[in-house]
Structure formats: C-alpha cells, structure tokens
Amino acid sequence: MNLDWTEEQAELHERLRILGATELGHDLEERDRSQRLQEGDWKRCADAGVLALPLPEAYGGAGRDPLTCAIAMEGLGHGCPDNGLLISLGAHLWAVALPVMVFGTDEQKRRYLTGLGDGSLIGAHAITEAGSGSDAMALAMTATRDGDRYVLNGGKRFVTNAPIADVFVVHATLDPELGFTGVTAFIVERNQPGVSVETRFEKSGLRTAPWGELTLENVSVPVSRRLGAEKQGSRILATTMAWERALLLAPLLGTMRRQIDECVEYAHSRKQFGQPIGRFQSVSNRIVDMWVRLEQARLLTYRAGWDLAKAGPSVYSEAAQMQVSEAAVATFQDAMQIFGALGYTKERDAERNLRDALGTRISSGTTDIQRLVMAERLGVTGGARRPATGAGGRAVVHSR
Numbered sequence: 001m002n003l004d005w006t007e008e009q010a011e012l013h014e015r016l017r018i019l020g021a022t023e024l025g026h027d028l029e030e031r032d033r034s035q036r037l038q039e040g041d042w043k044r045c046a047d048a049g050v051l052a053l054p055l056p057e058a059y060g061g062a063g064r065d066p067l068t069c070a071i072a073m074e075g076l077g078h079g080c081p082d083n084g085l086l087i088s089l090g091a092h093l094w095a096v097a098l099p100v101m102v103f104g105t106d107e108q109k110r111r112y113l114t115g116l117g118d119g120s121l122i123g124a125h126a127i128t129e130a131g132s133g134s135d136a137m138a139l140a141m142t143a144t145r146d147g148d149r150y151v152l153n154g155g156k157r158f159v160t161n162a163p164i165a166d167v168f169v170v171h172a173t174l175d176p177e178l179g180f181t182g183v184t185a186f187i188v189e190r191n192q193p194g195v196s197v198e199t200r201f202e203k204s205g206l207r208t209a210p211w212g213e214l215t216l217e218n219v220s221v222p223v224s225r226r227l228g229a230e231k232q233g234s235r236i237l238a239t240t241m242a243w244e245r246a247l248l249l250a251p252l253l254g255t256m257r258r259q260i261d262e263c264v265e266y267a268h269s270r271k272q273f274g275q276p277i278g279r280f281q282s283v284s285n286r287i288v289d290m291w292v293r294l295e296q297a298r299l300l301t302y303r304a305g306w307d308l309a310k311a312g313p314s315v316y317s318e319a320a321q322m323q324v325s326e327a328a329v330a331t332f333q334d335a336m337q338i339f340g341a342l343g344y345t346k347e348r349d350a351e352r353n354l355r356d357a358l359g360t361r362i363s364s365g366t367t368d369i370q371r372l373v374m375a376e377r378l379g380v381t382g383g384a385r386r387p388a389t390g391a392g393g394r395a396v397v398h399s400r
Contacts, residue, residue: 001302001303001306003299003302005071008068009068009071009072012064012068012071012072012075013071013072013074013075013078014075015048015075016048016050016072016073016075016076016079017075017076017078017079017254018079019044019045019048019076019079019080020075020076020077020078020079020080020081020254021078021079021080022079023041023044024038024041024044024045024079024080024081024082024085025038025041025080025081025082025085028081028082028208029346031082031207031208032084032207032208032352033207035202035203035207035208035210036208036210037084037085037088037164037208037209037210038082038085038208039164041082041085042085042088042089042119042122043119045076045085045089045119046117046118046119047119049062050072050073050076050089051089051092051093051097051116051117051118051119052117052118053068053069053072053073053093054066054069054093054097054098054101055097055101055113055116055117056101056109056113059109059110059113059114059117060113060114060117060118061113061117065305065309066243066246066247066304066305066306066308066309067302067305067306067308067309068305069247069250069305070246070247070250070301070302070304070305071250071302073086073090073247073250073251073254074250074251074253074254074257074298074301075254076251076254077250077251077252077253077254077255077258078253078254078255078257078258079254079258080251080254081255081349082208083205083206083208083209083251083252083255083352083353083356083357084206084207084208084209084356085208085209086251086252087160087206087209087248087359087360087363088160088161088208088209088210090244090247090248090249090250090251091123091124091125091160091161091209091244091248092116092122092123092124092161093247094240094243094244094247094248095123095125095169095240095244096116096123096124096125096167096168096169097113097116097117097123098239098240098243098244099169099185099227099236099239099240100112100113100116100169100187100227101113102236102239103185103227103228103232103236103239104227105224107224108187108224108225108227112167112187115166115167116167121166121167122161122164122165122166122167123161123165123166123167123168123169124159124160124161124162124165124167124168124169124212124214125159125160125168125169125240126156126159126162126168126169126170126171126188126214127156127171127237128156128157128158128159129141129154129155129156129157130155130157138179138180139154139171139172139173139176139183140154140173140176141153141154141155141156141170141171141172141173141216142154142172142173142174142175142176143172143173143174143184143186143221144174145174146220148222148223149220149221149222149223150172150184150186150220150221150223150226151218151219151220151221152170152172152186152188152216152218152219152221153216153217153218153219154172154215154216155213155214155215155216156170156213156214156215157213157214158201158211158213159197159211159212159213159214160209160210160211161209161210161212162197162199162210162211162212162213162214163197163199163210163211163212164210165190165197166189166190167187167188167189167190168187168188168189168190168195168214169185169186169187169188169227169240170185170186170187170188170214170216171183171184171185171186171233171236171237172184172186172233173233174230174231178231180233180234181231181234182231183231183233183234183237184226184228184229184230184231184232184233185226185227185228185232185233185236185237186221186225186226186227187221187225187226187227188216188219188221188225192219192220192221193219193220194216194217194218194219194220195214195215195216195219196214196215196217197212197213197214197215198212198213198215199211199212199213200213203359204355204358204359205352205354205355205356205357205358205359206355206356206359206360238313239313241317241364241365242308242313242314242317243308243313243317244364245304245317245318245320245321245364245365245370246301246304246305246308246316246317246320246321247301247304247305248321248363248364249301249320249321249324249325249328249360249363250301250305250324252297252324252325252328252357252360253294253297253298253301253324255328255353256290256293256294256297256327256328256331257294259290259331259332259335259349259350259353260287260290260291260294260331260335262335262348263287263290263334263335263338263339264278264287266338266339267283267284267287267338277338283338286334286337286338287334287338289330289334290330290331290334290335293327293330293331294327294331296323296327297320297323297324297327297328300316300319300320300323300324301320301324303316303320304316304317304319304320315373315374315377315378318365318370318371318373318374319370319374321363321364321365321367321370322367322370322371322374324360325357325360325361325363325367326361326367328353328357328360329354329357329358329360329361331357332350332353332354332357333354335348335350335353335354336350336351336354
C-alpha cells in the first residue's frame with residue numbers, strides 16, 4: 001500500500017478542508033442545542049461533490065476509489081466542526097447510495113443515484129429495531145409477497161437522517177422463522193402511504209445528525225424496488241457495513257488532527273509556574289499519545305479503504321471503526337485535560353467533540369461487536385479460521 005497521496009488526492013483533501021473551515025458549521029452551537037441539521041450545509045457539500053465521491057460518472061458521480069474517499073472525508077473533517085453533519089453525510093453515502101450502486105438494477109440506479117449524488121434526495125438506512133440491535137438479522141419487520149408487490153409492516157428505530165430522508169433502504173424478513181436467511185432489502189420512498197417518521201429521542205452527542213423512528217404500516221412496495229434478490233439482505237448488509245465501518249468515521253481523523261493542533265497551540269500560549277505548559281511532561285506526553293493514536297487510526301482506515309478497492313471487504317473495516325472511535329474518545333478526553341476547566345466549557349469544542357465521539361463507539365455496531373467479528377474472522381472464537389491470508393497478509397472477509 002502506497003501511503004503517499006497523489007497530487008489529485010492532496011488537492012481534493014485541501015479543497016474539502018477549506019470548504020469545511022469557511023462555509024460549514026457557523027451556527028453549530030445553536031443547532032447542537034436544538035438538534036437540527038443545517039440543510040444549507042448539506043447543499044453546500046452536495047454542490048462541492050461530497051455526496052457524489054464514490055458514485056459512477058454515468059450517474060453524475062466522481063468515481064473515486066475508497067482510499068481517495070477516505071482522504072477526502074478526512075479533509076472535510078479537518079475543516080468542518082459539525083461532526084453530526086459529517087455522520088449524516090456518511091450514513092447517506094455508505095448505507096444508502098453505496099448499496100444502490102452495488103446491488104441496484106439499472107432502473108433503480110437511474111431513479112435514485114443521480115439524486116442521492118446531487119443532494120436532491122436524502123437517504124436513510126433502516127435496520128435497527130426494538131428487539132434487534134447488535135443481532136441485526138433478528139428482524140420483526142415483515143415483507144409479505146402479494147403478486148408483483150410486497151407489503152411491509154413493522155418499525156425501525158435510531159434511524160440516522162430519518163426526519164429529513166426522502167428514500168429509505170429498509171431490511172425486512174420474508175419469514176421470521178428463516179432467521180437471517182429470510183432477510184431482504186427494499187427501497188422505500190418517504191411519500192408512500194403507510195410510511196411515518198417520529199422523532200422522540202434526545203441524544204447526548206451528534207445532535208445535528210437527526211435520528212428518527214420509522215413505521216411502515218401495510219406499505220406496498222413493487223418488486224422493482226426490491227434491492228437485490230430475495231433473501232439477499234444479509235449479503236447486502238455485510239457489504240454495506242464493510243464500507244460504512246471503513247469510511248464513516250474518516251472525517252474524525254481530520255477532527256482529531258484539528259484538536260491536536262489546537263492543543264499544541266494552547267501548550268505554547270498557556271503559562272503556569274512561569275513557563276508554557278507544554279514544557280511539562282504530563283502535557284507533552286499526552287499530546288504525543290494523541291498523535292500516535294491518530295496515526296494508528298489513519299493507517300487502519302487507509303488500509304481498509306485500500307482493501308475495499310483491491311481485494312474486497314476485509315477485517316480492516318472493523319479494525320478501522322473500532323480504532324478511530326476509541327482513539328477519538330481518548331483524544332478528546334485528553335484535550336479537555338489539557339485545556340483544564342476551559343475545556344469543560346463551550347468556549348472550546350473539546351466537550352462537544354467528546355460527546356460526539358462517544359456516539360461513534362456504537363455506530364455501525366458497537367466496538368464490542370467489532371471485536372467479536374474480528375475474533376471470529378481470526379479464528380479465535382472457534383471453528384475454521386475465516387480470513388484468507390494472501391500476499392501482504394491481507395485478511396479477506398468470506399461471505400456468509
């Protein structure tokens with residue numbers, strides 16, 4: 001894996017960093033209080049090509065490879081202080097546009113991909129239910145075949161973007177007795193009869209990424225809006241999760257870098273006992289640890305992106321999600337310690353960053369689930385060792 005950015009990647013990173021720093025998140029404090037996404041910022045990102053990064057050029061996309069997407073989103077995170085916006089963009093990209101791009105029919109791609117890429121459509125991924133979280137395939141939402149249509153009934157919760165979404169990728173089961181083998185994916189439009197969305201949870205962090213509950217009551221979905229084949233839902237979800245776990249938190253790499261830069265500056269300017277606090281090892285060592293964590297998280301993210309492009313999904317997707325989220329929590333805790341009492345106030349963004357980072361440890365599966373998945377694929381938890389290790393030690397996920 002070549003760690004040197006190409007000139008094109010460097011330019012894209014810098015362009016999105018400037019976009020984030022100059023045009024996004026100006027009213028963040030008020031929107032964090034009111035739990036509101038800035039729709040103008042969403043449009044600015046769409047106009048800058050963020051939502052089209054991985055999409056095929058035939059549908060208005062940029063056709064960027066996963067590693068380039070990671071580098072681009074890192075740049076956006078470095079500039080943009082609104083972590084909730086970044087999570088909403090990622091949920092739209094990696095859990096809605098990506099599965100339509102990979103598994104959609106030509107008709108579905110024509111109907112949805114262009115709008116998802118230019119921002120005229122907002123997507124949401126509906127998988128979690130009251131009785132299924134980490135056990136994502138134990139679904140109660142049903143899809144009953146009725147001629148050339150399916151009738152969907154059930155509810156989803158904690159759906160990122162649900163309050164503002166136009167299109168949902170929804171997973172339902174043809175028969176609960178079939179377990180994960182009966183799960184099938186569908187594209188559901190917001191304006192269909194029987195579709196309702198309710199917002200009732202107040203989140204601790206990522207408050208500008210709107211959450212909602214989706215209820216489908218006798219929602220009729222034509223076969224033409226089934227995503228993939230019947231009973232292919234587990235494969236679609238596995239592919240979606242591989243991309244989302246690899247790339248959803250790439251913006252946090254930039255956020256951590258910005259926070260470290262602010263800590264270095266503060267360590268120079270803040271004086272105690274007659275000298276800058278950066279001269280005290282308790283401060284300087286903490287900043288070094290922050291930097292090392294960032295570099296570890298960046299390397300795993302880049303490796304996950306590299307594998308997605310070169311060899312398909314790999315165990316590095318789970319490793320990246322786990323490392324980035326845990327590194328972010330530790331880094332923002334350290335930042336609060338360095339800033340002292342000031343870091344516990346809204347004068348600095350460390351407290352909001354910490355609240356936001358805590359939420360990323362449960363996004364796309366908790367970090368405990370990531371460890372369980374990795375242990376299984378490394379052959380630790382029993383059974384045959386799942387990864388196929390080839391040249392360079394690449395661990396490739398085998399389809400279930």
